[in-house]
Amino acid sequence: MKTMNRLVLIFAITAFGFGCAHHRDVRPSANGDHKVLLNIEDKEAGYRDAMSQAEDYCKQTGKMPMIVNEGSKYQGNMDEATYQKAKTASKVAQAAGGAIWAMGGQTESTVGGIAGLGGSVARGALGNGYVYELNFRCQ
Incomplete structure (x- = not known):
């Protein structure tokens, strides 16, 4: 019974640890230039979500994200005006x-x-027509 309780506790701690990561789309790099890449439905929401994830990622080391560059690109299968x-x-x-x-x-x-x-x-059915990319450094 003790072994079972320990396994349940280990599983719960592991699941809680993975469930709390609020930077699921951050792609870290060895040189410190990190990236968030999102498929989104609207450009403004992309910035808010990406910046929130960058902030959460940098917070782990007590730093703040500094934007290197950002941008969005329409990649839908109809023209952009019709999509909007x-x-x-x-x-x-x-x-x-x-x-x-x-x-x-x-x-x-x-x-x-x-x-x-x-x-x-x-x-x-229309899906997410934009790809938003935010490149940042934690400083």
């Missing part, structure tokens, strides 16, 4: 569906649920 319009339309459909569902009766809730689901499915 489709993403906006799917977000609107999802939000409208949720509002109809929350405010309506049984019929309206069904219609709202279908509209919201349609917006969600459309966003998923």
